[in-house]
Amino acid sequence: MSSSDPKTENATHSKPLMNEPPSEKLGDSSPELGDSNSSEKLGDSSPVWKDPVESKSPNEEEKRDCGFCVFMKEGGCRESFTAWEVCVEEAEKNKEDIKTKCMEVTSTLHKCMDAHSDYYQPILAAERAAAEQVKKEFEAAAEKNKVEKEEEEISEEEVAARKQAQG
Numbered sequence: 001m002s003s004s005d006p007k008t009e010n011a012t013h014s015k016p017l018m019n020e021p022p023s024e025k026l027g028d029s030s031p032e033l034g035d036s037n038s039s040e041k042l043g044d045s046s047p048v049w050k051d052p053v054e055s056k057s058p059n060e061e062e063k064r065d066c067g068f069c070v071f072m073k074e075g076g077c078r079e080s081f082t083a084w085e086v087c088v089e090e091a092e093k094n095k096e097d098i099k100t101k102c103m104e105v106t107s108t109l110h111k112c113m114d115a116h117s118d119y120y121q122p123i124l125a126a127e128r129a130a131a132e133q134v135k136k137e138f139e140a141a142a143e144k145n146k147v148e149k150e151e152e153e154i155s156e157e158e159v160a161a162r163k164q165a166q167g
Contacts, residue, residue, distance in 0.1 A: 069081075069085070071123075072120075072123075075113075075116055075119040075120055076112065076115070076116040076119060077109060077112035077113055077116055077120070080105070080108050080109040080112040080113075081109060083105045083108070083109075084102060084105045084106060084108075084109045087101060087102040087105045087106075088102055
């Protein structure tokens with residue numbers, strides 16, 4: 001094998017490759033799979049790899065983004081989305097109406113997402129589907145109100161007609 005072979009390189013370098021297990025031995029104190037006391041045996045000083053997300057302090061944990069936020073920030077509208085997030089947080093903190101306070105940044109974000117629709121297609125499609133559902137519900141409620149009003153008017157006409165017939 002040549003010296004550019006990953007197996008050979010691993011032997012000459014002190015750091016293991018990403019797909020290889022750590023060189024430290026866990027010894028007899030390592031937990032077995034399914035061992036309910038595994039976290040107690042490992043403790044915080046264990047050489048076992050820790051997920052950096054899980055090992056963050058409470059303050060850092062609050063700042064960790066949700067999957068949606070990560071998706072939004074990885075696209076071309078990172079700045080618009082961040083401005084929108086700040087606006088929403090401020091509105092919530094000050095108990096203001098989010099829709100009113102953040103109308104402009106929301107509009108800017110939507111324009112940006114439309115400009116980058118190739119990336120934001122899943123979000124745009126979900127918004128369109130939600131808007132269509134709201135429209136259908138609104139139309140159904142309007143139709144129900146119209147029918148109820150017509151029934152009410154008919155009832156009033158019937159009452160008047162009966163009074164006239166009796167009187």
